[in-house]
Amino acid sequence: MEIEANSQETSPLTSKAMWWGTLGSVRPFPNFRPERDATVLHTALEKKDVSTIVRILTNRSNAQRRSLAQVYKNFSQKELDASLKKVLSGDLQSLILGLMMIPEQFEAHRLRKAMEGAGTDEETLLEILCTRTPQQLSDIRAAYSQEYKRDLEKDLISETSGDFSKLIVALLKKEIGPGIIDQDIASLSEELKNKKPAADIWIKLLTTRNPDHLRTVLEELEFEKGQTVEDALEGHFKGILSGDLKKGLKTLVQCLQNQYLFLAQRIQTMKSSVVQGVMVAHSEEDLLRVRVAYLQSTGTSLYTALQKQFKGELQQGLLAICRAED
Incomplete structure (x- = not known):
């Protein structure tokens, strides 16, 4: 190198x-x-x-x-x-x-763009915060501060509210610590029985444990409940707390269980800004895995999908990043 x-x-x-x-x-x-x-x-x-x-x-x-x-x-x-x-x-x-741009600059740029203008692009905020490691997020915060002379945490707080804001900040400041699988399963299982959902339990547990640990916890929880965690969250938080919080927790669960499938589903929107964001951000890291997930979930290779959706030099650029058929 x-x-x-x-x-x-x-x-x-x-x-x-x-x-x-x-x-x-x-x-x-x-x-x-x-x-x-x-x-x-x-x-x-x-x-x-x-x-x-x-x-x-x-x-x-x-x-x-x-x-x-x-x-x-x-x-x-x-x-x-x-x-x-x-x-x-x-x-x-x-x-x-x-x-x-170098990787952390690019992600900082995407976060800034997601918060500019009239509405906030929560999906892009969640994509970056849910899929990046604590070290990468630290690099992004530093890049954001240097590029925009602003504090990323303060900007995120100003663009969000309530429990969703707590989730966003917890994701930004992920601190991975130890946990006991049986205890964590029991905590979430008991919480799902509450008539009044307690968002803090989900936020704390899902943002302070090792991803491998959490995958095991979520898998065991699904086996115990006989339904996906996403479905359990959908029913549990329905009509009680903000839609943004429910979306955030479900996105986090999706990323923990299969981040490549989540990114492939993001690309399926075929919105130019989303496709560019995911492909550039992951081009030198793990785009091959996203390509595999895209093919498995759609039955079509990403290369073919890009050929159909985009034209001219933009198509040329995206296909070069994608590299090949699967």
Whole structure:
């Protein structure tokens, strides 16, 4: 991973270890030569050759893109992001600029966008907070603070309310500790018998235990109750507490039981912003697993679905990130 060292030199936000996973679809480009790429990009940007821009930037790893951006700046005396903004627009611009960010910057950007404007995008908040590890969330908080000069926790609190707000903050500040399986099953089982739901019990338990521990607890709870935990939550919280809280708890349970299936279902909406968000965020980490889950849940490969849904250079970029048929 010698390229990572270059990336660290070009950005103060880069973590000591990139969120690299062996199950990502995007890998380092072999025989990477940033000087050659910078020259080709410079010409493509001058000619507004969008296809070449997309081909290069979607076929390099994040660390290689960061290295390329620094070489481009030295070569042209211009910031690559600024040059890209002049040539690209719309969804394609957001895709390529997203690829240029390091992982924690990108997730911080998605969180900020989810909270801007009239309404809050709770689904995106939950997706990121439920699927990221405590260390990743710590990196995201630092990136958010540096990029926007704002406190992520305070912003999340201002955009949410009640027990849903408690859940969101607990997810952001996940602290994984020990638990006893039988005791945790008994706690949740007893809570489900209460006529007045106690959200605090669910929030505390689901945000302070190891994911493997929680999967066992949820599996045993389902066996005991004879129904899925999602169905149990739906009936238990029906009409009593906020819909956002119920949605949040069900999302958290889905992510604990099979986060790849959850992300695949997010992509099935085929909303451009959602598809881009999930694919870019997981491209170097575990997108291959999301692809498998997508095929299993829909009967269609993600590659084919993207071909049908998107056109032009945006399709070219998404297919390059997806990489192949399954």
